[in-house]
Amino acid sequence: INTKLTRHVRDKVVEKFKAGTTHNCVCVRVCVCVCVCVCVCVSPAEEDQNDSYSRLLLQYFLAEGVVSGHQLYLASARDDPDDMIQTELASSSRFGHCYDLSKRMDTQMLQAVQRHTFYPPQEKTDEQTSSLGPYAGLLKSIQTVIHREGFDGSVRNVLRLGLHSLGSALWGDDVCFSESPASGHALTTFLYALRALLRSSLSVAMVTVPAHLIQVSAVLGRVVKLSDAAVALESFSSSERQTNPLYSDYHGLLHIRQVPHLNCLMCEAPDNKDLAFKLRRKQFSIEKLHLPPDLSETVSRVSKAKGESPACGSAPTGHTPLDF
Amino acid sequence: MFPELNSILSSSPENFTEGEFILLSDRQADASFLIHHYLTFYLRARCRVCFLGLVQSFSHYSVVSQRLGVNLTQAKEKGQLVFLEALKASPGVLLGDESSDKTAALDYLRSPCPELRGLYEFVWNSLSRAGGEDAAESWGPPVLIIDDLSVLLSLGVSAGAILDFTHYCQATICSQLQGSMIALVRCDDEEYDEDEESSNYLLKALSHQCSLSLRVEGLSTGYCRDIHGQVEIWWRGRGMKNQRKIFQYKVHDKGASFFAPGTSRAVL
Numbered sequence: 390i391n392t393k394l395t396r397h398v399r400d401k402v403v404e405k406f407k408a409g410t411t412h413n414c415v416c417v418r419v420c421v422c423v424c425v426c427v428c429v430c431v432s433p434a435e436e437d438q439n440d441s442y443s444r445l446l447l448q449y450f451l452a453e454g455v456v457s458g459h460q461l462y463l464a465s466a467r468d469d470p471d472d473m474i475q476t477e478l479a480s481s482s483r484f485g486h487c488y489d490l491s492k493r494m495d496t497q498m499l500q501a502v503q504r505h506t507f508y509p510p511q512e513k514t515d516e517q518t519s520s521l522g523p524y525a526g527l528l529k530s531i532q533t534v535i536h537r538e539g540f541d542g543s544v545r546n547v548l549r550l551g552l553h554s555l556g557s558a559l560w561g562d563d564v565c566f567s568e569s570p571a572s573g574h575a576l577t578t579f580l581y582a583l584r585a586l587l588r589s590s591l592s593v594a595m596v597t598v599p600a601h602l603i604q605v606s607a608v609l610g611r612v613v614k615l616s617d618a619a620v621a622l623e624s625f626s627s628s629e630r631q632t633n634p635l636y637s638d639y640h641g642l643l644h645i646r647q648v649p650h651l652n653c654l655m656c657e658a659p660d661n662k663d664l665a666f667k668l669r670r671k672q673f674s675i676e677k678l679h680l681p682p683d684l685s686e687t688v689s690r691v692s693k694a695k696g697e698s699p700a701c702g703s704a705p706t707g708h709t710p711l712d713f
Numbered sequence: 714m715f716p717e718l719n720s721i722l723s724s725s726p727e728n729f730t731e732g733e734f735i736l737l738s739d740r741q742a743d744a745s746f747l748i749h750h751y752l753t754f755y756l757r758a759r760c761r762v763c764f765l766g767l768v769q770s771f772s773h774y775s776v777v778s779q780r781l782g783v784n785l786t787q788a789k790e791k792g793q794l795v796f797l798e799a800l801k802a803s804p805g806v807l808l809g810d811e812s813s814d815k816t817a818a819l820d821y822l823r824s825p826c827p828e829l830r831g832l833y834e835f836v837w838n839s840l841s842r843a844g845g846e847d848a849a850e851s852w853g854p855p856v857l858i859i860d861d862l863s864v865l866l867s868l869g870v871s872a873g874a875i876l877d878f879t880h881y882c883q884a885t886i887c888s889q890l891q892g893s894m895i896a897l898v899r900c901d902d903e904e905y906d907e908d909e910e911s912s913n914y915l916l917k918a919l920s921h922q923c924s925l926s927l928r929v930e931g932l933s934t935g936y937c938r939d940i941h942g943q944v945e946i947w948w949r950g951r952g953m954k955n956q957r958k959i960f961q962y963k964v965h966d967k968g969a970s971f972f973a974p975g976t977s978r979a980v981l
Contacts, residue, residue: 519807520822520869529808577867582804588770589801607911610901611867651769652776654746655941655964662936 442622442641442666443597444473445490445673447551450595452478452488454502454549461504462534462550464527466559470506473553474499489671505534509560521582522575523561527552528582541590550594555579556612557599565602577608580615617649622666635678639665643675714754714781717971718747721946721960722925726758731854732887736923737897738916741931742942744897746964748860749774751895753783756793760892761852763795763839765832765859771796780967793852795839827870829878836882840892855892857882862919863899863912872915883922924949932961939963939979944971 454461455477463470477499479492507530519525531550535541540548556564556576564576580596587594600609600621613619624641643664650656663678719725737747752774755762766774774796775785788794797818805813806822817831840855865875879896886892898919900912908914920926926947932940940961947957960971 519809520827521807525808528804532804532808574867574869578807578869581800581864581868582807585800585803607901607908614899615864615867650743652773654749654777654780654966654969659938661938 442624442668442673443599444553445668446622447553447595447597448473448476448478449488449673451549451551452494453486454547455494455498456486457547459547459549460538460540461502462507462531462548463504463553464507464530464551465553466509466557467554470508470553474502474504474506490669490673491671503538505530507531520574520578522578524555524575524579528579528586531583532586535586535590535592540592544591546591548590548592550592552583552594552596555596555598556603556608564605564608565599566604568604573605577611577615580612584615584617613646616647617651619646620644621646636665639667639676641666642678714757715750715969715971718750718969719754721958721971726754729754729758730924731891731893733893733925734883734887734923735893735895736916736919736926737895737929738900738926739897739929740900740902742929744899744927744929745860746969747927747929748858748895748897749777749781750969752785752858753778753781755856755858755893756783756785756788759793759853760856761793761795761840761854762788762856762858763797763836765797765799765836765857767797767799767864768860770801771798797835821865821868821870827865827868828874829865829870833878833881837885840886840890855886855890857886857892857894859894859896861897861899862915863897866910866912866915872910872918875915876918879919879922920949929962940977943974 451461451463451474461474463473465473475493475496477494478488478490479494507527509526512526512530514526521528535548538544538548540546554560556562558565562575564573576598583594583596586592596616598609598612603609621644622641623644625636625639643666645659645662645664648656648659661677661679664675665678666673666675714726724730735751737744737751752762752764756778764774771785778785785794785796789796799819802814802819803822804810806819816835818835820831821827821829836857840857862875862879866872879894882894886894896919898912898916900916926945926949928945928947929942930945931942941963943959943961945957945959948954950956959974961974961977962969962971963977
């Protein structure tokens with residue numbers, strides 16, 4: 390996947406994976422399993438658009454699963470998951486891992502994928518007796534698939550779970566329209582139990598949450614802490630883009646809220662957490678908004694003494710970190 | 714354990730204060746590296762440790778502790794460490810599976826009104842027997858480590874129930890058994906203090922109960938790769954013993970370094 394986010398997230402989240410360019414090289418340590426949470430915060434004018442950004446990231450995530458030969462599990466309350474899989478992104482390079490937004494994946498390739506879906510209108514709903522509230526059926530379904538397909542024991546493949554727009558009213562959850570929701574802890578309890586299932590199996594989940602809709606402020610912080618990695622997309626309104634020249638090239642900001650450190654004290658920290666994204670015709674691209682503070686212990690202090698090209702007006706020619 | 718932190722706190726596995734309630738907290742940062750410090754510290758000190766693993770699995774702590782020089786599996790086998798794998802047992806309990814854990818320790822997931830009495834009894838049973846069944850191994854003072862308390866709020870347990878639980882634990886473990894207790898509370902800026910179900914409220918209440926508080930925060934100037942944040946250490950004694958100090962820190966693969974603000978190697 391050639392977006393910096395996915396490379397970044399891939400580096401951080403799936404660093405135990407050795408997927409690389411060979412599809413069948415999945416490192417055994419993939420049993421360290423993680424939950425990526427993508428929270429979308431938007432300015433009200435852009436609501437629909439922003440569900441499409443997070444949905445796009447979900448599609449990249451699942452497309453990578455198809456190309457790598459993983460099994461897919463997709464749950465959505467809004468769009469039929471089968472339709473979502475049919476509109477998967479096509480690879481733009483012979484070796485996979487790069488995707489073209491303007492093309493759709495070959496149906497033959499899609500047919501070869503083992504997939505499981507969960508679409509609430511088609512599931513029978515049981516009595517909601519536990520603190521999982523409306524998510525009890527979803528958790529049960531995930532637990533069943535993991536156990537039945539052997540991801541918690543014998544199988545040496547990965548299950549990729551995409552859970553779309555959890556917390557939205559379409560799931561039966563009122564955390565997005567009530568300040569004191571009846572199922573107040575359903576979403577957080579579900580994410581907690583999901584983490585437990587992921588830890589005991591060869592699976593990885595990406596969850597999208599419409600953060601801008603959540604009325605209880607504490608919930609979002611808890612959702613982030615219950616994820617291993619969390620990313621927030623904040624899109625610009627058209628007025629923001631006009632007033633701030635720094636933003637004019639981009640569609641929004643990408644905040645890294647949490648970097649995972651499973652099985653280690655601290656993972657490789659990113660040098661810069663200020664990223665911006667832009668939806669181009671063929672790719673969703675993510676770039677650094679500015680340089681990080683020039684504090685790295687590896688920066689050579691000696692380079693200050695070298696001659697530099699004029700600060701403005703010329704294209705950078707040197708390669709020292711201090712050149713502008 | 715982190716030697717630099719030991720010297721700041723003037724403690725070592727051979728010589729440490731008993732009967733302490735140590736409160737770890739974080740805001741815009743992750744204080745879980747301190748949990749690993751205390752786990753390995755007290756195991757090195759040959760104390761009997763009861764660890765409530767509410768947010769991560771045993772293997773996570775085991776791998777990290779290995780890097781810090783302590784073998785958790787061995788400690789568990791010898792009876793020195795009692796580890797509650799609460800996270801992994803939770804889906805079974807929540808879905809009411811027949812094969813799930815039936816112990817009362819996980820009652821906070823079960824009843825319509827989640828409460829922690831069962832969890833307290835688990836802690837009591839784990840730590841009250843000094844020295845274990847065979848007298849050949851006699852361990853030091855009992856230690857309870859909780860990682861972490863704020864996740865209970867996410868599971869629907871009320872702050873009042875959590876405070877009752879910590880109060881009971883402190884009374885039994887710290888006062889009665891002269892052992893120590895370490896708990897982590899994770900907070901957010903978005904929560905309102907007035908909200909009685911917020912982590913901030915829990916933190917305020919526990920700050921009054923504890924004897925030592927370590928508050929981890931991100932830097933006010935924003936994210937920096939070389940300085941991960943700052944720790945405010947508050948010795949909550951009486952009179953002259955009541956003091957606060959601030960250190961900046963950076964977490965490595967095998968430990969953490971602490972330094973006075975502005976003295977990071979990256980800056981000097």
